[in-house]
Amino acid sequence: DTAVSQTPKYLVTQMGNDKSIKCEQNLGHDTMYWYKQDSKKFLKIMFSYNNKELIINETVPNRFSPKSPDKAHLNLHINSLELGDSAVYFCASSQTGRAYNEQFFGPGTRLTVL
Amino acid sequence: SQELEQSPQSLIVQEGKNLTINCTSSKTLYGLYWYKQKYGEGLIFLMMLQKGGEEKSHEKITAKLDEKKQQSSLHITASQPSHAGIYLCGAAGWTGNQFYFGTGTSLTVIP
Numbered sequence: 287d288t289a290v291s292q293t294p295k296y297l298v299t300q301m302g303n304d305k306s307i308k309c310e311q312n313l314g315h316d317t318m319y320w321y322k323q324d325s326k327k328f329l330k331i332m333f334s335y336n337n338k339e340l341i342i343n344e345t346v347p348n349r350f351s352p353k354s355p356d357k358a359h360l361n362l363h364i365n366s367l368e369l370g371d372s373a374v375y376f377c378a379s380s381q382t383g384r385a386y387n388e389q390f391f392g393p394g395t396r397l398t399v400l
Numbered sequence: 401s402q403e404l405e406q407s408p409q410s411l412i413v414q415e416g417k418n419l420t421i422n423c424t425s426s427k428t429l430y431g432l433y434w435y436k437q438k439y440g441e442g443l444i445f446l447m448m449l450q451k452g453g454e455e456k457s458h459e460k461i462t463a464k465l466d467e468k469k470q471q472s473s474l475h476i477t478a479s480q481p482s483h484a485g486i487y488l489c490g491a492a493g494w495t496g497n498q499f500y501f502g503t504g505t506s507l508t509v510i511p
Binding site: 290308319321329330349376389391392393 | 467
């Protein structure tokens, strides 16, 4: 069974469109995260949700909005897509939001904005 | 500035050779993680170090955290093509629940 899953794996879309990426974890974890990996492979945290409450927002544009219907899901909705949004987006989860908890990652979603 | 710097940025080695990847922090590390990312795939947890001087091994990969807890090294013995990928160190605990990743090291192993 996949621990953290993301859909879709690939997403190609036009500038200005609105799109969503879904993430689900079946580990019973309390905290979920979204990361963006840019073309230089640098990973940067975007959001963290703990028991459906946003606890981190790393100065991400408000075109990006995380939505958590329950603690097993954290979806990422992006409005008015821009060329610079092209990247690989990773979802992750951890047992709690504490520093020492290992994070389990999804396979990533490669977003290409044309 | 980057809290976690990795070196080298990329590495190409012949199969069977040993190699070391370094991760240096500008702050004391409270928890240092090593992940591997295969090209086009997600991150795979390798190991976590917490105590100064700690060393852990898994198969042919050994990671150490120095006594001052500001540098970690990942050593691969007798590298194989399956070791190829991007290695990322990660750290947590400086600010709330934030988790930081290093700059990454791309490893290519030539058969």
